[in-house]
Amino acid sequence: MATKQIPYKIYLEENEMPKAWYNLRADMHNKPAPLLNPETLQPMTAADLSGVFCDELIRQELDDTTPYFPIPQPILDFYRMYRPAPLVRAYCLEEKLQTPAKIYYKFEGNNTSGSHKLNSAIAQAYYAKQQGLRGVTTETGAGQWGTALSMACAYLGLDCKVFMVKCSYEQKPFRREVMRTYGASVTPSPSMETAVGRRILAEHPGTTGSLGCAISEAVEAATSMEGYRYVLGSVLTQVMLHQSVIGLETKTAMEKYGIKPDIIIGCAGGGSNLGGLIAPFMGEKLRGEADYRFVAVEPASCPSLTRGVYAYDYCDTGMVCPLAKMYTLGSGFIPSASHAGGLRYHGMSPVLSQLYDDGLMEAVSVKQTEVFAAAEQFARVEGILPAPESSHAIKVAMDEALRCKQTGEEKTILFGLTGTGYFDMMSYEKFHDGRMDDYIPTDGELAEAVAKLPKVE
Amino acid sequence: MATKQIPYKIYLEENEMPKAWYNLRADMHNKPAPLLNPETLQPMTAADLSGVFCDELIRQELDDTTPYFPIPQPILDFYRMYRPAPLVRAYCLEEKLQTPAKIYYKFEGNNTSGSHKLNSAIAQAYYAKQQGLRGVTTETGAGQWGTALSMACAYLGLDCKVFMVKCSYEQKPFRREVMRTYGASVTPSPSMETAVGRRILAEHPGTTGSLGCAISEAVEAATSMEGYRYVLGSVLTQVMLHQSVIGLETKTAMEKYGIKPDIIIGCAGGGSNLGGLIAPFMGEKLRGEADYRFVAVEPASCPSLTRGVYAYDYCDTGMVCPLAKMYTLGSGFIPSASHAGGLRYHGMSPVLSQLYDDGLMEAVSVKQTEVFAAAEQFARVEGILPAPESSHAIKVAMDEALRCKQTGEEKTILFGLTGTGYFDMMSYEKFHDGRMDDYIPTDGELAEAVAKLPKVE
Numbered sequence: 017m018a019t020k021q022i023p024y025k026i027y028l029e030e031n032e033m034p035k036a037w038y039n040l041r042a043d044m045h046n047k048p049a050p051l052l053n054p055e056t057l058q059p060m061t062a063a064d065l066s067g068v069f070c071d072e073l074i075r076q077e078l079d080d081t082t083p084y085f086p087i088p089q090p091i092l093d094f095y096r097m098y099r100p101a102p103l104v105r106a107y108c109l110e111e112k113l114q115t116p117a118k119i120y121y122k123f124e125g126n127n128t129s130g131s132h133k134l135n136s137a138i139a140q141a142y143y144a145k146q147q148g149l150r151g152v153t154t155e156t157g158a159g160q161w162g163t164a165l166s167m168a169c170a171y172l173g174l175d176c177k178v179f180m181v182k183c184s185y186e187q188k189p190f191r192r193e194v195m196r197t198y199g200a201s202v203t204p205s206p207s208m209e210t211a212v213g214r215r216i217l218a219e220h221p222g223t224t225g226s227l228g229c230a231i232s233e234a235v236e237a238a239t240s241m242e243g244y245r246y247v248l249g250s251v252l253t254q255v256m257l258h259q260s261v262i263g264l265e266t267k268t269a270m271e272k273y274g275i276k277p278d279i280i281i282g283c284a285g286g287g288s289n290l291g292g293l294i295a296p297f298m299g300e301k302l303r304g305e306a307d308y309r310f311v312a313v314e315p316a317s318c319p320s321l322t323r324g325v326y327a328y329d330y331c332d333t334g335m336v337c338p339l340a341k342m343y344t345l346g347s348g349f350i351p352s353a354s355h356a357g358g359l360r361y362h363g364m365s366p367v368l369s370q371l372y373d374d375g376l377m378e379a380v381s382v383k384q385t386e387v388f389a390a391a392e393q394f395a396r397v398e399g400i401l402p403a404p405e406s407s408h409a410i411k412v413a414m415d416e417a418l419r420c421k422q423t424g425e426e427k428t429i430l431f432g433l434t435g436t437g438y439f440d441m442m443s444y445e446k447f448h449d450g451r452m453d454d455y456i457p458t459d460g461e462l463a464e465a466v467a468k469l470p471k472v473e
Numbered sequence: 474m475a476t477k478q479i480p481y482k483i484y485l486e487e488n489e490m491p492k493a494w495y496n497l498r499a500d501m502h503n504k505p506a507p508l509l510n511p512e513t514l515q516p517m518t519a520a521d522l523s524g525v526f527c528d529e530l531i532r533q534e535l536d537d538t539t540p541y542f543p544i545p546q547p548i549l550d551f552y553r554m555y556r557p558a559p560l561v562r563a564y565c566l567e568e569k570l571q572t573p574a575k576i577y578y579k580f581e582g583n584n585t586s587g588s589h590k591l592n593s594a595i596a597q598a599y600y601a602k603q604q605g606l607r608g609v610t611t612e613t614g615a616g617q618w619g620t621a622l623s624m625a626c627a628y629l630g631l632d633c634k635v636f637m638v639k640c641s642y643e644q645k646p647f648r649r650e651v652m653r654t655y656g657a658s659v660t661p662s663p664s665m666e667t668a669v670g671r672r673i674l675a676e677h678p679g680t681t682g683s684l685g686c687a688i689s690e691a692v693e694a695a696t697s698m699e700g701y702r703y704v705l706g707s708v709l710t711q712v713m714l715h716q717s718v719i720g721l722e723t724k725t726a727m728e729k730y731g732i733k734p735d736i737i738i739g740c741a742g743g744g745s746n747l748g749g750l751i752a753p754f755m756g757e758k759l760r761g762e763a764d765y766r767f768v769a770v771e772p773a774s775c776p777s778l779t780r781g782v783y784a785y786d787y788c789d790t791g792m793v794c795p796l797a798k799m800y801t802l803g804s805g806f807i808p809s810a811s812h813a814g815g816l817r818y819h820g821m822s823p824v825l826s827q828l829y830d831d832g833l834m835e836a837v838s839v840k841q842t843e844v845f846a847a848a849e850q851f852a853r854v855e856g857i858l859p860a861p862e863s864s865h866a867i868k869v870a871m872d873e874a875l876r877c878k879q880t881g882e883e884k885t886i887l888f889g890l891t892g893t894g895y896f897d898m899m900s901y902e903k904f905h906d907g908r909m910d911d912y913i914p915t916d917g918e919l920a921e922a923v924a925k926l927p928k929v930e
């Protein structure tokens with residue numbers, strides 16, 4: 017029998033869209049280590065967390081056993097405004113590479129935030145609204161998460177306060193303007209608005225900021241204002257839970273056409289996209305129902321999985337957040353200023369860290385000039401101009417497809433195309449003008465940051 | 474019987490997508506007046522046009538009788554990379570406005586060019602490639618057309634040379650960078666590369682350029698290079714033909730769910746989007762099969778339909794292009810420097826001009842601050858951050874919906890959401906900062922430009 021013809025883009029019908037998020041931890045044999053209270057070094061309780069996070073999100077954060085969480089109807093309604101995201105067959109890329117491999121990508125960029133971040137932003141904003149809060153605070157680096165959160169807050173009528181890493185604030189005025197369009201207030205970080213910001217500015221007067229520092233400011237702002245909570249766009253397990261919608265849609269779409277991926281590839285910064293994409297596939301693997309290769313792709317300039325250590329570390333620079341056991345380069349690690357491609361967080365999702373440590377997932381690091389070269393090649397044949405972050409996955413998917421060309425194997429490759437690069441043209445310009453380097457941290461630099469890890473037995 | 478539930482977004486299946494473009498002129502009782510040779514003032518023949526345009530496009534340009542042109546398979550394949558475009562039910566906007574009206578929009582912004590322009594760009598590039606040409610030249614203002622053409626050329630392996638209005642080139646470096654990513658060469662216009670550019674620079678040393686001037690340069694470049702032709706993103710009837718794919722998809726999607734629009738609204742600069750959206754509906758009206766209200770929306774600062782004259786005029790500043798009979802403000806008219814919202818062409822598609830003159834279509838002009846206010850309101854409830862051009866249609870669709878609220882009528886309103894505003898954040902910033910004015914040309918200014926129209930009996 018001939019296989020059903022595969023469309024260029026597979027869109028699920030609205031009634032085929034997931035009605036519940038999948039909690040991968042319920043199927044993990046080795047659960048991720050608990051978050052620790054930064055003062056007592058004891059596991060965080062719901063009570064410990066309640067000043068920082070919304071109650072329902074704390075419940076999701078700490079739940080290791082419930083496999084599915086129903087998605088509330090208002091979130092389903094919001095999802096319908098920009099989802100289902102298409103699963104695209106990369107026919108043109110396959111032809112360009114002359115590969116026998118079949119390449120698919122799940123494209124999450126068809127919304128104004130430009131990425132998958134909206135999937136968790138609306139969930140976190142919704143629970144804040146449900147709890148009767150006035151607003152939320154957060155940090156943003158490249159700006160995708162901040163944009164997503166401001167969109168969700170505008171929709172729900174919630175106040176939104178974003179601390180944006182200062183160098184991004186200055187280099188990406190248009191991102192900031194998008195957030196303003198959605199009514200968010202955007203503050204360059206470090207700022208004089210918080211004690212931790214003032215402390216960091218006093219210690220490092222010329223600093224252009226970091227994600228870890230902006231997190232500290234956002235947490236302080238949330239805990240010092242009545243009716244506010246802090247929300248985070250990656251790393252946390254609640255974020256992976258919401259992002260499972262990516263993998264669930266993908267799996268349903270593939271099954272509809274009888275497609276089974278051999279390799280699943282995603283870029284990894286804090287792990288929100290990769291974790292969401294692989295979740296239901298990894299669940300099958302953990303339950304012994306199917307097998308897949310999973311590949312995390314990270315920048316060579318910020319290689320937490322491939323060159324970091326698996327240890328308890330602070331999630332932020334100001335050390336006000338809980339400690340998480342994760343692959344980390346040390347919370348003091350800051351990627352080189354020449355690093356253009358996003359994915360600049362020092363740590364990695366505790367869930368993904370555990371899976372990687374258990375040998376269930378591979379990781380590879382790639383240099384940024386080869387990432388941008390892959391991005392440009394992809395754009396020219398597939399049309400979409402990808403975000404630098406997403407292009408890490410493109411690069412490795414292309415490598416795998418070219419390997420198939422050599423071996424003649426007809427593998428099915430799936431990767432996550434997390435977003436578009438419309439607000440990253442300054443980095444593309446650097447690439448076109450030959451002004452982009454491939455700085456890789458030395459072993460000495462990495463050892464220095466790791467030496468400062470907190471001592472937790 | 475309950476009506477079939479309408480999804481938030483209606484996507485056609487690939488096999489439901491149009492296989493042929495619809496040529497509205499075949500059904501027009503009064504045909505648009507012919508283009509005139511600028512030297513002889515006689516109707517342009519195919520031979521006259523062959524140095525400027527590709528042969529097949531000339532055939533399409535001059536055909537007043539063939540109702541359907543089959544879409545070649547390679548163009549259908551390209552369309553499948555980013556089409557079908559969704560027809561969206563604006564549930565959230567309806568709720569926000571508390572209107573009994575049903576609002577739909579056809580969203581053409583889900584591709585990297587950010588607009589509907591890609592529909593004609595791929596067609597024009599394809600025919601150039603078929604004819605064995607080396608490349609094409611064009612002009613671009615805001616940059617959507619140039620981006621679209623560079624994407625199409627990259628896909629087909631065709632050289633692409635874009636003359637970009639100088640003020641846009643300087644104010645929108647990222648648009649330029651997107652075109653570079655797709656391998657196009659981009660020259661600020663007026664430039665020293667062409668005789669007409671040098672002449673204009675000599676006469677107006679500090680000029681920041683205009684669309685009419687960039688057109689002249691692109692035409693000169695095409696005719697002076699071996700193996701090149703000129704392509705244009707709007708105004709021409711061939712462009713309206715290709716853009717009919719918008720209306721055809723929309724009509725099929727509506728009929729699938731038993732929806733019939735009462736009012737169809739589109740923004741109008743040169744007319745490519747509006748002409749494409751209304752084509753099959755207007756065809757029905759011309760054939761007496763159905764009736765609809767059609768509304769063209771233009772900026773108050775460049776009001777060719779509402780305040781222009783219906784006369785033969787030059788399409789470009791350098792007067793090297795054919796003359797077209799159209800609603801025009803005079804080819805010497807340049808909108809105020811404070812005009813931020815696109816749609817700045819002095820004339821209007823001859824097809825739409827004839828329909829308007831025949832009373833088959835209405836036109837209305839709107840001020841830019843109310844356009845941006847509507848854009849922001851739309852973004853906050855519907856998620857998508859719209860292009861300023863598209864927001865002209867949003868504004869009038871909202872006005873019509875609010876009128877329904879007053880009268881209690883449950884009208885069905887359809888409008889074209891031509892694109893996204895991600896590269897227009899500088900204009901949004903002006904709006905947010907209260908630095909945007911609503912300059913409207915005086916009667917005296919308009920009379921001055923019209924007085925210079927060519928004398929054609």
